Amino acid sequence: MWKNISIRFRLSILYILLLVILLSLFSYGIFVDTRNFLIRTTAVRLRAQAKPVIEQWLYLNKENKSVNRELRNTPNTVYLRKIAYSLAIDLTSRDTAALVLDDHGTILAAGTRLKEEPLPVPPDRTYYSKSLSGNNDVSYITMRDNELFLVVLIPLREAPGSSAILGVVQLSTSLIPIEGILARQKVILIGGIIIVFIAGALLGLWITSTSLKELSCMVVTCNQIADGDLGKRINLPQRRDEIGQLADAFDNMIMRIKELFDTQNRFVANAAHELRTPLTAIQGSLEVLMRGAQDDPQASARLTQGMYREVTRLTRMCEQLLDLTRIKNPMDIHRERISIKILIKDFIQYAGIIAEGRKIIVNSSSDLCLFVNPDSFKQVLFNLIDNAVQHTEQEGIITFDWELSGTNVEIHITDNGSGIDPVDLPNIFEPFYRGDPSRSRRHGGTGLGLTIVKTIVEANGGRIKADSRPNEKTVFTITFPVS
Secondary structure (H helix, E strand, O other), X not given: OHHHOOHHHHHHHHHHHHXXXXXXXXXXXXXXXXXXXXXXXXXXXXXXXXXHHHHHHXXXXXXXOOOOHHHHOOOHHHHHHHHHXXXXXXXXXXXXXXXXXXXXXXXXXXXXXXXXXXXXXXXXXXXXXXXXXXXXXXEEEEEEOOEEEEEEEEEEEOOOOOOOEEEEEEEEEEOHHHHHHXXXXXXXXXXXXXXXXXXXXXXXXXXXXXXXXHHHHHHHHXXXXXXXXXXXXXOOOOOOOHHHHHHHHHHHHHHHHHHHHHHHHHHHHHHHHHHHHHHHHHHXXXXXXXXXXXXXXXXXXXXXXXHHHHHHHHHHHHHHHHHHHHOOOHHHOOOEEEEHHHHHHHHHHHHHHHOOOOEEEEOOOOOOEEEEOHHHHHHHHHHHHHHHHHOOOOOOXXXXXXXXXXOEEEEEEEEOOOOOOXXXXXXXXXXXXXXXXXXXHHOOOOOOHHHHHHHHHHHOOOEEEEEEEOOOEEEEEEEEEOO
């Protein structure tokens, strides 16, 4: 079900949940810290208020010469029992109840006298034992009659800094005032969370709606493209975030798909055109034979030879198309390190046979190495030589040379033939493309030679380009990384 909810709504929910969780944790931390601070401050206040009273009764009065000599000479434990009641009364106030305990935990005196003064909390042995051991910072919270109290224990020493403990003073005060402060703070924090939740929800929904608005436009554009309008583009140049990058990637993908479709359509149209010519010739020859030309041996032989030539051309075209499909995957090409000088030297011997009198010149002698498939690279050279022969006169010159250009090797095949028209130059590597179809067909070409060349070169990790000046020269440049 979660997957069926829109991204905008999901992002808004996640944003609000994250905001509420963080704000709740922050508010809880403030609340706990405030509570601990108020309790700690109250305990410090009780100790600070009790200290001068304890010192007055336990130390100063005993040392005062005006005090009864008999009282001054009594042991400390006896003295504590005698002053316990007065000490408890002085330590008791309207919000604080005091108990005085001896060193055995027995209550010596309670300071509550008036009705408005609070009753003391019963001592807890676990805590006053810690205080009797000399711990000066014993305090705890306890419950009495559904009311929370803070209890502070102060050890009574024989002398300031002495390790001998005479007893313990227990001070207890109600936490109702602190709970009132915390209750108000809780209301403020909860109200703040609610306000921030509402504001955050509205702001988050606005932010996500604004940020994802272009996605709705992308959906509309995608639907239009799916309906066949490949000219549509999302075009979000003002966005530089992930959505803008997605839109650019989508536009580039659609542009490539449109180019592939256009190329495919041109391929189908050109293939149909190329196939129609020999099929029409074969059909015409058959019709002539069916009308009675088979009775004329010379005419029959001429028509049969013509049909054989067209069938041979169709067969060659099919083989070249199969070659194109086989070399599309570079993983099918087994490459190895070869020397250009040795490869060209071996190929020139074979190229002289198909040159038909054209002069072939090698202008380079440097020994550079390539990482290519030797057989497929020879096919590239054969197709380029064959192309040069078809467009060069008998006394023409075909030149091979190569050079190191940076980290690449550039191989140049140059001829001084009729050249290529600048209008046709960008399209010569497309299947079945001919600037002058009749001339190519007259030489028996299928329009796939340069397409195969480009496919083989790219499958071997290289690039090829052509430059030409009509009636002067044509240069094919093949670039490979140097090995």
